[in-house]
Amino acid sequence: MGATAAVVLVTLAVAVTVAGKAPVVAVDGGAPATGPALTLSGMRNTYYIPRADSPVRDDTPGKYQITLKAREPYSVVKNVKVRIDLSVLKGKARPSWPDQGNKCGMTGQIMTCTVDVEQGAIFTPFTLVPQPGAAPGPAGAITVTVTGPGIPTVRHATQVIIGAPVITARQVPKRTGVRPGAGMELTPAFGNRGDTGIDGGVTVLVEASGATLRRVHGNCRYDKAVAPTRAQCDFPGPLPPGAAYETDAPFTAQADATAMHGRVSYTVLRAHETSGEHRLLPASAPRGTGAPLGLRPVDGGGSDFAPSMYSHADAATSVLDFDTTGINDLQAVGFTIKGKVGETVDAQVPYPRNFVDPEMAVTLPEGVSLVTVPRGEHTSDMVYCEPGASGSGPAECHGYEVGGTWVRVRIDRRVEGARGSVHALSGPKTDSNQENDTAPVTVEYTG
Structure with a gap:
C-alpha cells in the first residue's frame, strides 16, 4: 500500500478534524431563507456491525449518535420527530436500550424519538447487539427522517456493513x-x-x-x-x-x-x-x-x-x-505585598515551581519589615517566615500550606519602586539552571 x-x-x-465527504443529508425542497430549520451534523456515512462471533475483545458497534442543530435565530424547535428505519438490521443486530430520555420507542423495526431542540440536541437513540449467523458484507441502509412543526424535512442514510475493521x-x-x-x-x-x-x-x-x-x-x-x-x-x-x-x-x-x-x-x-x-x-x-x-x-x-x-x-x-x-529546573515565583503605610499585613509566598523541599529566602523591599509570628501563636496551620539564623538579612520560609507559605510584615514607609526578592534554595547538582531561582517581591500601596 x-x-x-x-x-x-x-x-x-x-x-x-476529519476531512472528506460531507454527510449524505437531504432537505426536502431546500431550507427556506427564513423561519426555523434543523440540520443533522456529524452523522455516520458507514456503520460497521461486528459479527456476534468476533474474536476481538469488547468488539461492539460504535455509538450511533444523532446531533440536531437549530438555525439561528430560531434556537428552540419543540416536538421534533426523529424516525429511524432499522429494517435492514432484522436478523443481523437487535436494537437495545432505547433512549427513554428523548421518548424513543420501537414499533416493529421503526424507532421514533420525540425531541425538543434548544439550539442543539445530541442523543444516542439505541445500542445494538449483533445476532449470530448474520451474513457478512453490505446490508442496506439505516434511514433517519426528521420532521417537525414548520420545519423542512431532513433525511440521512447510513450504509450498514456486517463485519468490522x-x-x-x-x-x-x-x-x-x-x-x-x-x-x-x-x-x-x-x-x-x-x-x-x-x-x-x-x-x-x-x-x-x-x-x-x-x-x-x-x-x-x-x-x-x-x-x-x-x-x-x-x-x-x-x-x-x-x-x-x-x-x-x-x-x-x-x-x-x-x-x-x-x-x-x-x-x-x-x-x-x-x-x-x-x-x-x-x-x-x-x-x-x-x-x-x-x-x-x-x-x-x-x-x-x-x-x-x-x-x-x-x-x-x-x-x-x-x-x-x-x-529539574527549580523556578522561584515572585509575589506582591499589598497594604497601607503603617499596616501589618500577611502575604502568601508561592512555592517555587518543580520544588521538592520548599525552602526559600525572602529579602523584603525597602520600607517593609518582618513581623515574627511564633509557632503556636496563630490558630491556623499556616507556617510563617522566620528571621534568618543571624537575626538579620533574608527571612527563612518553608512549610507545606497549600499554595505557599506566608510572611507577616509591617509597611513602615512608602518607598516608590522598592523591590525585594524571593530566592528558592537549590544546589547545582540538582538544578543546573540557577538563573531563575530568584524572583522579585514588590509592594502595592493601597492608600
Whole structure:
C-alpha cells in the first residue's frame, strides 16, 4: 500500500478534524431563507456491525449518535420527530436500550424519538447487539427522517456493513530527559485486525502539546504556516484485514523552550467520516514544504499494535508523552505585598515551581519589615517566615500550606519602586539552571 494506495489520517497529539465527504443529508425542497430549520451534523456515512462471533475483545458497534442543530435565530424547535428505519438490521443486530430520555420507542423495526431542540440536541437513540449467523458484507441502509412543526424535512442514510475493521495504532513508550528545544521523531503506524477491510481510505491526524511540528510533508495539511501544532495526512485505501503500514518518514516535534512536560500523538481513522470528536483541517490549510509522505508495509501483529478501548472500527490513537530536563529546573515565583503605610499585613509566598523541599529566602523591599509570628501563636496551620539564623538579612520560609507559605510584615514607609526578592534554595547538582531561582517581591500601596 503506497502513498497512492491507502487513505490514512495521522494526528500528532493536539486536536484534528476529519476531512472528506460531507454527510449524505437531504432537505426536502431546500431550507427556506427564513423561519426555523434543523440540520443533522456529524452523522455516520458507514456503520460497521461486528459479527456476534468476533474474536476481538469488547468488539461492539460504535455509538450511533444523532446531533440536531437549530438555525439561528430560531434556537428552540419543540416536538421534533426523529424516525429511524432499522429494517435492514432484522436478523443481523437487535436494537437495545432505547433512549427513554428523548421518548424513543420501537414499533416493529421503526424507532421514533420525540425531541425538543434548544439550539442543539445530541442523543444516542439505541445500542445494538449483533445476532449470530448474520451474513457478512453490505446490508442496506439505516434511514433517519426528521420532521417537525414548520420545519423542512431532513433525511440521512447510513450504509450498514456486517463485519468490522479493527483499527490499531503502534504504541510508543514515554520519553524522559528531552532537552527543551530539542526535536523528537514519531513515525505513525497502523493496521487492521478486523474481518472487514476499509475501502474508503484512512486519515492520520497528528497533534502536539508542549511542542510544535516541523511543516515538512508536502501532502499533509498543517494548522499554521509557522510553528504548527496539528497536521492531517490523507491516504487512499484500501486497508484490508491483516494489513499494517507505517509512514515512510517520521514527524518531528520540537519541544517548547519552556516545556517541562508535553505530548505528541496521532490518531488513525477512516476517511470521509465526520462523526466523533476529531477536528479535520480545511483544504485551504498550509501544506508541508517537502516531499510527500508515503506508506510502507510493516508487521502489525505484535502487542505494540493496539486498538482503542472503544469504537474499534472508527479510530485508534497512539500517544508519546515526554518529560524535559526542565522538570529539574527549580523556578522561584515572585509575589506582591499589598497594604497601607503603617499596616501589618500577611502575604502568601508561592512555592517555587518543580520544588521538592520548599525552602526559600525572602529579602523584603525597602520600607517593609518582618513581623515574627511564633509557632503556636496563630490558630491556623499556616507556617510563617522566620528571621534568618543571624537575626538579620533574608527571612527563612518553608512549610507545606497549600499554595505557599506566608510572611507577616509591617509597611513602615512608602518607598516608590522598592523591590525585594524571593530566592528558592537549590544546589547545582540538582538544578543546573540557577538563573531563575530568584524572583522579585514588590509592594502595592493601597492608600
